[in-house]
Amino acid sequence: MAHSTVLEVINVTKKINNRTIIDQISFSVNKGEIFGFLGPNGAGKTTTIRMIVGLMSINEGDIIINGTSISKNFEKAMLSIGAIVENPEMYKYLTGYQNLVHYARMIPGITNARIDEVTELVGLKDRIRDKVKRYSLGMRQRLGIAQALLHKPTILILDEPTNGLDPAGIRELRDYLRILANEGTSTLVSSHLLSEMELMCDRVAIIKEGKIIDVKSLKEPTQQLNQVVFEVDQPEKAIQFITQQYEDNEIEKLKNGFIIQINREDVPKINMVLVQEGVLVYSIHSTSKSLEDQFLELTN
Template identity: 65%
Template structure:
């Protein structure tokens, strides 16, 4: 049971009239992982999140949270979930601590010690006794996360948590989410339109389009396993192109010569091979720069350039 995924979607489908919004969606989220959820306009991302948290009924399929079906054991399954859908709502005339006390009364077993723990965890210890109306948007987001994890859920779901945050606030939230996942063992599902932030925040991402799962990929191995655009700074282009094109495992059509620079789309392991070939051909090599495909590049390739939501 210890290896059981915290969240399992099995052929989840949502139809409204004759229109299929989510089409047989299946994926798992293991314990302690930050899982990104991406999709272009109308892909069914928000609909899927609403079905997971019980705000919308499924047409077909099964959602299992920490071993409990939301169809058969709805109340027990919901106790395993903490969520912020859109913006966290707080009583602005109360302090942050008073808000947490209020939410704690809605759940059994939340002690004052637990409240202090989550306040420390989200970094609000020095401001928790101030009224929420004085909080920045980033502080309200952190208070929302604290409220969502008060009852020690197994799964935290955040829909567009970085909306309205400045770069510092986004970085703070990103760091707290990774800390929650990797130190507390909490599974986090997060959706965002900021692909660069998702790349830094998530362990894996699922990409859906027109309600269907297109791909689930790990972001930790991206730099090592995908084709990279590699630029070689050279003294002369005279022999460089011929030396590179002569290599059997390099596609000559990907080679570009621009002034004193040779650019190639190659695998990571091919970089030293091409560098050695250039030097052997008498080409002076002054520098090498590589750039793996970003999550944004991969997303646009997969979805055909459709806008993300």
């Protein structure tokens, strides 16, 4: 395992009543990385997260956290993890601060200064003395993240953390996770909001029926060819001329133009051909498949 890898899931399998729920999955999360975990309902996301945090046993394989196997030294491995599985559970009759103090007593070495530090990080400084029953869902999510960060984990694991959050709350969460990533804390996050995952994550793993079917980088180009849209006044005439020179390229006719898969350097060449043949070109812009498009293709 590379030194920069903080979490490694190795050929993990989970069976319940002779039914395989998770089937030989493997992936890794690097230091300072926000790693997304995507899949349809019932694909196995929460089951995998439960195994990582020790809430469910593993039938086969292993999970390594900062070089420590959870099967060989569970307590040491768990010290590196901060997690919210499903919804953060808090004592609603206590204040936010009292909740953090209560959790801090479970792990030696957490000071009042550390409580103040995480409170400010998640933006609850002005409301931390209020009772949790007065908190909005977004504020409870923030308090849950503060609690998960108390012991300075190297990896934060969040299962559907955006559930119930308004757009402002989702944006705040995304900003918090990026701040943590810049400080070296990794995050494994599952969500159904694909557009948010595309903005939030560095890489994503897509799971379907208990198997990892793809791991994608969202920070690097995913294809050598660019998908370029040409808006023209005579689409059929334009496609006729372009097909003669780019017969092996995929071309799709649009109402006011066409889309073609080409290299970047071919864009001005095609524009020149169209102009020479008397086709008016109104606009040229590149496009790419969104994470949602790619997800739906992979999961049918």
